[in-house]
Amino acid sequence: MRILPWNGYGGAFSLTFDDGDVSQAKIALHILDSFDKKGTFFLTGGQSAFEKIWKEAWINGHELGNHSMHHKLPITGEEYDAYEEVVKAKHFLEKRYGGVVLTYAYPYSFITDGQIKYLQGTHIGARAGDDGQVMLKAEHNVDWYRIPSFVATTDTDIVTYKRMIEQAVEERAWVVLMIHAIEGIGSGYEPIPQEVLKGVLDEITKKNIWVAPFGEICAYWRAQKIVETAMRENKTENIVWNVPAFFKRKTVLKVESDLNEKYQLLQNGNIVVKTTGGFYEIVFNEGMLQIVEKRKG
Numbered sequence: 001m002r003i004l005p006w007n008g009y010g011g012a013f014s015l016t017f018d019d020g021d022v023s024q025a026k027i028a029l030h031i032l033d034s035f036d037k038k039g040t041f042f043l044t045g046g047q048s049a050f051e052k053i054w055k056e057a058w059i060n061g062h063e064l065g066n067h068s069m070h071h072k073l074p075i076t077g078e079e080y081d082a083y084e085e086v087v088k089a090k091h092f093l094e095k096r097y098g099g100v101v102l103t104y105a106y107p108y109s110f111i112t113d114g115q116i117k118y119l120q121g122t123h124i125g126a127r128a129g130d131d132g133q134v135m136l137k138a139e140h141n142v143d144w145y146r147i148p149s150f151v152a153t154t155d156t157d158i159v160t161y162k163r164m165i166e167q168a169v170e171e172r173a174w175v176v177l178m179i180h181a182i183e184g185i186g187s188g189y190e191p192i193p194q195e196v197l198k199g200v201l202d203e204i205t206k207k208n209i210w211v212a213p214f215g216e217i218c219a220y221w222r223a224q225k226i227v228e229t230a231m232r233e234n235k236t237e238n239i240v241w242n243v244p245a246f247f248k249r250k251t252v253l254k255v256e257s258d259l260n261e262k263y264q265l266l267q268n269g270n271i272v273v274k275t276t277g278g279f280y281e282i283v284f285n286e287g288m289l290q291i292v293e294k295r296k297g
């Protein structure tokens with residue numbers, strides 16, 4: 001039995017946007033929607049603009065993530081409360097926008113033990129900056145609270161993005177893109193031209209690549225690792241795993257199996273049916289999978 005990486009696609013790609021800039025609310029969202037692709041918007045507790053737009057975006061399948069309460073730089077000598085920046089911010093954003101926040105992005109990509117301490121047990125994953133390795137391969141082990149990203153700058157040309165997307169497919173990897181602003185309005189950090197964003201979306205639409213919010217792909221990958229470990233450790237027909245509390249949303253894994261005709265898969269008493277695509281869809285949140293012999297007669 002094998003879990004298909006990246007939801008059965010040849011690679012994965014996430015577009016993430018920081019700071020809730022006006023150009024994201026007024027331009028990026030529309031461009032993403034015109035390609036029918038969903039992005040992740042990391043917002044802070046301190047900002048209150050475009051509340052209605054963000055709420056709608058969330059309902060429409062985009063992800064809202066936690067970018068801390070005050071976007072502070074946690075440096076010595078300054079007043080900094082990691083619990084407030086990480087955990088209180090998450091609850092605050094959930095209340096304001098009406099949904100469950102799964103992920104975090106470090107302000108200024110500045111990672112500290114204090115933030116990590118509170119992220120563990122409350123968030124599925126956290127996005128870091130560029131550490132030189134942005135091709136994340138499914139078989140590798142990643143630190144869920146230091147997931148690297150490619151930082152988009154104004155002068156990053158479309159050729160660079162195209163090469164990166166090609167490489168992601170070649171290496172069957174996940175690439176996370178970090179964007180701050182889109183050219184046109186506002187004064188966000190390193191705005192990228194609208195044509196470049198469209199070019200990136202155009203390119204990923206043509207490829208066999210899973211384009212989904214950061215939290216969705218992170219959840220899939222993390223769930224995959226948990227179930228794979230459980231499969232290795234369980235030699236019986238019952239595979240059991242723990243579902244961490246922060247898996248607040250349903251995560252479905254695609255599984256390939258050359259199961260003998262005599263056997264079937266069950267999750268909490270329900271038969272897992274083979275899809276027309278030839279794979280099984282198992283619900284990670286069920287916490288178990290059973291391989292049983294079909295009843296005769």
Ligand SMILES: [Zn+2]
Nearest residue numbers: 018019107108
């Ligand atoms: Zn920021």
